[in-house]
Amino acid sequence: MDSSINVTLQEKASVLGAYIARFARLKPTKITMSAVLLAVITGCSSVGFPQVSNPFQTLPAPAPLDGVMPGEGQVLGTGAVSVAMLLPLSGDVASVGQSMANSAKLAMDFIAQSPNIGSNITLTIMDTAGNPSVAAARASEAIRGGASIILGPLKAESVRAAGAVARSSGIPLIGFSNNSGAASQGVYLLNVLPETEVKRSLAYARSQGQQAFAAIIPNTEFGNIQNGAFQQASADLGIAVRAIYRFSNEGEARGVVDQILPFLSSGAIDTVFLPDRATASSFGVLLEEAGLDKDNITIIGSLDWSGDLQIPQTAFLVGAVYPAVDEAGLAALRPAYEAQFSAAPHALSTISYTAVLLSNSQTLSQSQPRYAQNVLTRPSGFNGRDGLFRFFGDGRSQYALVMKQVVIGGSQRIDEPLIP
Numbered sequence: 136m137d138s139s140i141n142v143t144l145q146e147k148a149s150v151l152g153a154y155i156a157r158f159a160r161l162k163p164t165k166i167t168m169s170a171v172l173l174a175v176i177t178g179c180s181s182v183g184f185p186q187v188s189n190p191f192q193t194l195p196a197p198a199p200l201d202g203v204m205p206g207e208g209q210v211l212g213t214g215a216v217s218v219a220m221l222l223p224l225s226g227d228v229a230s231v232g233q234s235m236a237n238s239a240k241l242a243m244d245f246i247a248q249s250p251n252i253g254s255n256i257t258l259t260i261m262d263t264a265g266n267p268s269v270a271a272a273r274a275s276e277a278i279r280g281g282a283s284i285i286l287g288p289l290k291a292e293s294v295r296a297a298g299a300v301a302r303s304s305g306i307p308l309i310g311f312s313n314n315s316g317a318a319s320q321g322v323y324l325l326n327v328l329p330e331t332e333v334k335r336s337l338a339y340a341r342s343q344g345q346q347a348f349a350a351i352i353p354n355t356e357f358g359n360i361q362n363g364a365f366q367q368a369s370a371d372l373g374i375a376v377r378a379i380y381r382f383s384n385e386g387e388a389r390g391v392v393d394q395i396l397p398f399l400s401s402g403a404i405d406t407v408f409l410p411d412r413a414t415a416s417s418f419g420v421l422l423e424e425a426g427l428d429k430d431n432i433t434i435i436g437s438l439d440w441s442g443d444l445q446i447p448q449t450a451f452l453v454g455a456v457y458p459a460v461d462e463a464g465l466a467a468l469r470p471a472y473e474a475q476f477s478a479a480p481h482a483l484s485t486i487s488y489t490a491v492l493l494s495n496s497q498t499l500s501q502s503q504p505r506y507a508q509n510v511l512t513r514p515s516g517f518n519g520r521d522g523l524f525r526f527f528g529d530g531r532s533q534y535a536l537v538m539k540q541v542v543i544g545g546s547q548r549i550d551e552p553l554i555p
Contacts (some may be wrong), residue, residue: 214254294310433456456549467520
């Protein structure tokens, strides 16, 4: 998600692989124990720590939609209501944008072929090139062309830029970023936000009897957002936070392990929030090598853990839990997508599919004014490809998330979809 959180997309897989392999081989060293309960441990090293939690997983780029060129748009459908969708069909995340555009086309095909669904919209898909300035320009073009609502863009900076244009014209925008800082009144985010996923997982752990929580979070942009979400969710749920540990490099990560071990061993901390996908396995190795008994400890991951191949191969992380969207929607979309585009859909493709069906709904497209805030923010929400979701007046969203547990070689669902 841009997410998952506006991370650097140029990190190379080879560098990451070497980093994780080197980190995992490290033996925990003994250092002076300086951590205390309720302490916030902040790394201060100037050594760079890779921003590796990249939700835009690499996919072969699907063939571009016919007729879509920068500055132009492909028009789909014949409905009376004009809808624009802004996506990065070129640029650094073009494979994601093109997969989402393909799914939007499938949604339009579904509408056209369904006798019980009226074709209420004409959809124009426009390329933002992954650039906020271009996104703002496309939003202006869409509004001049009569768009009643804008769907997208993808990344937070582009959502902010296009959202400012849309708000100035009184046109609602439903962006696809999961950075809640991009939301505002009239600018909605159709994605799982960090505060939603963290609150879901903390509430689940508490329901299982866990009482004393700590977090180990990297000093990255992803980590900063997860840290804020952890603190907010803990406060909302009345959860006791014993410590928050931050790290910037391998040495600091080893120091965190040494500092948290006495509290884990004594039971003073029984739950550890470990959101960073890239370093989770390395922490699992270090904790196991330290001889920690994991039977009375709950490890909580993040939604970013979904689909990771290394985590289920890490013995200490077997049994860990993390939140996830309901996979049924993506599974249902996949056959038609693969048949038409000869490739697998990106995980975010369900969002663009949902956005098209949402904008086509008679309740929204025929409301007065169209896509009125009181209808978009109805408490009952909507049911999309990723399950139940709802918007708030400030633009944020909530999703009903499942809980999954790591098993050897994969994961299994352990709790049904729920909005915390």
